[in-house]
Amino acid sequence: MSSYLDAIAAMDGGSLHPGGFHHTLKILRDFSILREDIVIDVGCGTGRTACHLAKTYGAHVFALDNAEKMLSKARSRAEREKADVHFVLGDVLDMPFRDQAADLIMIESVLVFLPLFKGVKECFRVLKRKGILVDVELVAKDSLPLAAREQVKAICGLPQIPSFKEWQQSFEEAGFSQIAANLKNFPGPLENLKEILYGGVNSLFSSELMSDANLSRPLQEYRCFMQRYRSHFGFGTFIYRKN
Ligand SMILES: C[S@@+](CC[C@H](N)C(=O)[O-])C[C@H]1O[C@@H](n2cnc3c(N)ncnc32)[C@H](O)[C@@H]1O
DSSP: OHHHHHHHHHHHOSOTTTTTTHHHHHTTTTTOTTTTTTEETTTTOOOOOHHHHHHHHHEEEEEEESSSSHHHHHHHHHHHHOOOEEEEEOOOTOOOSOOTTTEEEEEEEEEEGSHHHHHHHHHHHHHHEEEEEEEEOOOOOTTHHHHHHHHHHHHOOOHHHHHHHHHHHHHHTTEEEEEEEEEEEEOOHHHHHHHTTOGGGGGOOHHHHTTOHHHHHHHHHHHHHHHHHHEEEEEEEEEEEEO
């Protein structure tokens, strides 16, 4: 795991993806999810989306993450919120689900950290025919200078930082058909949260983060980087169907 992901795992935050939970709710407004549907939140983090899906739709919700720390926060959330979610410790690149298991896969800021095509192919395998993939991910605009591109990859441990078109191509090459895709300007999760938290973004920094410079360094570097370069980023919402 990258040190950026280690730092994120130590945060006290909820939704850790561009657009935040507001954006998740906006996407879900257009979906009809049935009680009998099998939904997998891939790279669930602290489980906010998974718990919402379980409580709102009563569907069979599985939440997978490879970080035990994240899963334990997600389990506590589910207990607190009385949400019926099945938590799974596992790797997105080799999910412990049979072929064609899921009606809906939700991914929020996960594939950007992984070998992209491998992750997309694995989601394709696990989805049923006619199943839907929803993915919200960081996008680099063409204007992003090369040196800055390398810098953000190093800070966040990203193997790539795809353009909007490259994201679309990887879904299409895996065999998905596009239902909708859009690109929005970047306020990252930290910027979103800053607007709604009394204590500002620092209130997300747990005592563990504050007391360990090695842990908090990647987040500070990321914030400095984004203050300078955020206009060169966006976030994409990719909604695809497996035919
Ligand atoms: C930026 S966080 C997003 C978390 C959550 N989706 C959200 O929006 O709040 C990325 C998440 O992906 C998880 N992750 C990264 N690589 C993974 C892998 N190979 N398998 C499973 N989970 C992974 C991390 O542990 C982390 O919880």
